[in-house]
Amino acid sequence: MASLPPRLSHFAQAEPAFIQAKSSFLTPGHSTQAKPLANSAPTAPAPRPQQQQLVQNNRRRTEVAPAPVVSNEKQPAKRKRRRADSNSPDAPYVRLVSITDDDPNAMDVEDVDGLKSRNFQAFDRIKDPMICCIYCHDVGPYIWTCQAEGCGNPVCVGLSECDHGCVNIFSDPETGNMSVTEKTFMCPRCHRDKGLAMTYNVQGYSVRQDFLYRNRFPLLAIFLSWSGFESPFASNLIRLTLEEHYRRDKSRLHIMTRALRAGNNCPQAMTPSFDWMREFNYEGNLLIFVNTHSDTKTGNLVVSGNERNPTSIPIYELLSKYIGDHNLRAATHAISAINKKAGVGPCIRGLVICACGSTGRLDDSALLLTRFVKEDILDFVLTFSGVPTMDPVVVPALNRFIENVYVYGLQMWDALEESFGEDRHALNQSPVFLSFAEMKTNGDKVRQRTVHTRVLAYSNLRDGRPWGLDIYRCLSAACNAPAYNMVFHPHGKQYYGKQWVQTKIKYECLECGVVQKAISCPPWIHAARSQNYGRVWYEWPLSAEHKRDIGIIC
Numbered sequence: 286m287a288s289l290p291p292r293l294s295h296f297a298q299a300e301p302a303f304i305q306a307k308s309s310f311l312t313p314g315h316s317t318q319a320k321p322l323a324n325s326a327p328t329a330p331a332p333r334p335q336q337q338q339l340v341q342n343n344r345r346r347t348e349v350a351p352a353p354v355v356s357n358e359k360q361p362a363k364r365k366r367r368r369a370d371s372n373s374p375d376a377p378y379v380r381l382v383s384i385t386d387d388d389p390n391a392m393d394v395e396d397v398d399g400l401k402s403r404n405f406q407a408f409d410r411i412k413d414p415m416i417c418c419i420y421c422h423d424v425g426p427y428i429w430t431c432q433a434e435g436c437g438n439p440v441c442v443g444l445s446e447c448d449h450g451c452v453n454i455f456s457d458p459e460t461g462n463m464s465v466t467e468k469t470f471m472c473p474r475c476h477r478d479k480g481l482a483m484t485y486n487v488q489g490y491s492v493r494q495d496f497l498y499r500n501r502f503p504l505l506a507i508f509l510s511w512s513g514f515e516s517p518f519a520s521n522l523i524r525l526t527l528e529e530h531y532r533r534d535k536s537r538l539h540i541m542t543r544a545l546r547a548g549n550n551c552p553q554a555m556t557p558s559f560d561w562m563r564e565f566n567y568e569g570n571l572l573i574f575v576n577t578h579s580d581t582k583t584g585n586l587v588v589s590g591n592e593r594n595p596t597s598i599p600i601y602e603l604l605s606k607y608i609g610d611h612n613l614r615a616a617t618h619a620i621s622a623i624n625k626k627a628g629v630g631p632c633i634r635g636l637v638i639c640a641c642g643s644t645g646r647l648d649d650s651a652l653l654l655t656r657f658v659k660e661d662i663l664d665f666v667l668t669f670s671g672v673p674t675m676d677p678v679v680v681p682a683l684n685r686f687i688e689n690v691y692v693y694g695l696q697m698w699d700a701l702e703e704s705f706g707e708d709r710h711a712l713n714q715s716p717v718f719l720s721f722a723e724m725k726t727n728g729d730k731v732r733q734r735t736v737h738t739r740v741l742a743y744s745n746l747r748d749g750r751p752w753g754l755d756i757y758r759c760l761s762a763a764c765n766a767p768a769y770n771m772v773f774h775p776h777g778k779q780y781y782g783k784q785w786v787q788t789k790i791k792y793e794c795l796e797c798g799v800v801q802k803a804i805s806c807p808p809w810i811h812a813a814r815s816q817n818y819g820r821v822w823y824e825w826p827l828s829a830e831h832k833r834d835i836g837i838i839c
């Protein structure tokens with residue numbers, strides 16, 4: 286995989302200060318600021334070391350020298366607008382919204398209060414996570430934690446008739462003895478896992494539910510939405526959901542929103558958010574959510590212009606211009622180091638591109654996204670690989686996926702199967718692309734990282750998508766008709782349950798009239814683990830050999 290686009294090197298290869306020089310980043314006495322890149326976004330000032338900031342923990346203590354560059358955040362200088370490059374997001378296309386100056390304090394920074402309170406002491410900002418009952422999210426004095434090894438689930442306990450607990454443990458009215466005490470308490474889930482009967486009363490509805498665990502890491506969530514959408518529905522829904530989950534732990538969630546539009550790229554507006562992460566040594570999760578259209582031919586993302594005359598750029602350029610190389614490099618680099626050791630983490634760096642399907646569908650674009658994960662810049666990239674993407678249809682499942690990863694702490698592939706895999710509306714509208722790093726602790730020292738890139742799809746013969754492949758073609762070489770001109774049916778013995786994928790198919794081609802029978806599922810197509818039929822996944826992009834299996838001649 287030699288063809289790394291030149292601009293991705295901003296985050297990875299060619300720039301030694303980033304991925305390759307991880308050791309120097311962690312060396313005591315080294316500035317945490319890497320040098321600015323020669324061709325970074327024109328509006329980016331030299332990265333400004335945080336004044337008098339002490340980064341402390343057991344492993345290192347880095348003292349950053351006072352900044353030589355004067356902060357311009359309080360009195361933003363009037364910026365010269367550049368008009369030279371017609372491919373730049375600054376290009377003077379028809380603007381949908383009038384442009385004001387790029388003052389980071391005045392632009393669409395919704396977290397204005399957060400910015401104003403930046404002078405607070407670090408310890409005022411991040412609070413310990415609130416311990417609440419795993420079943421009902423109640424807080425209060427009667428929360429007992431499970432004493433079984435490696436568990437620690439908190440459960441609310443009712444100790445007398447007038448208490449309401451998810452678990453009731455009343456003392457014996459005659460002896461006054463209790464069957465369980467706070468020191469011997471074991472949660473319902475552990476009882477079930479060990480096959481033991483519970484000696485107390487369970488009031489809660491679900492005893493063993495999967496979504497018990499909470500990801501306790503603080504979360505920085507950045508939302509970049511194209512201003513051409515009438516309402517940033519996707520960003521709004523996901524943002525509100527996260528805010529609700531962090532309602533009791535507000536200090537542990539930092540949200541930053543910014544519109545994608547001409548002249549609005551201002552990476553220094555993101556710097557306070559990344560400073561927030563630095564205060565806890567980046568031991569947190571990062572979500573970058575991009576919501577826009579994409580170019581059908583390249584998969585590039587629209588950042589300015591309007592529906593008729595859009596300007597699109599590749600994702601690495603978008604990140605560079607809107608988030609800033611120095612911000613992204615510092616955070617992704619530090620989290621990479623955290624994830625290599627077995628102690629803390631893993632912390633998750635995710636990119637969700639909610640855009641038209643070309644971004645995940647086209648080979649080059651898909652390979653580019655995979656690079657972010659392979660190069661250890663991100664831990665997952667999710668996007669769509671259909672043709673159009675209908676936000677109202679897919680966003681509920683997308684919201685659940687993000688919840689599964691960032692709130693419930695599920696593994697990324699499990700999180701996908703338990704969101705899109707369970708939502709036929711969403712998966713019938715568009716297959717989903719996920720490149721992700723599987724992280725496993727090996728022994729007790731290091732964490733192993735394996736990268737997979739897959740598409741999850743819904744097999745729908747009636748709609749002309751065998752195994753979710755609308756790119757299927759008539760297998761007779763002289764014809765090669767597209768799937769929409771073929772009629773598919775199951776053929777022969779029908780299998781059910783987990784074996785459903787063994788059912789063969791037949792088709793009749795409406796162009797050449799051929800009838801092909803007993804076509805079995807190619808071995809590279811896997812049934813997804815789901816309680817429902819029809820969910821499949823395969824490695825993506827398809828190899829030339831795999832394409833040949835489904836009638837695509839390269």
Ligand SMILES: [Zn+2]
Pocket residue numbers: 418419420421422423440441450451452
């Ligand atoms: Zn409870």
Ligand SMILES: [Zn+2]
Pocket residue numbers: 431432433436437438471472473474475
């Ligand atoms: Zn337990």
Ligand SMILES: [Zn+2]
Pocket residue numbers: 577578579640641673674
């Ligand atoms: Zn679109």
Ligand SMILES: [Zn+2]
Pocket residue numbers: 759760761764765766794795796797798799
């Ligand atoms: Zn044909």
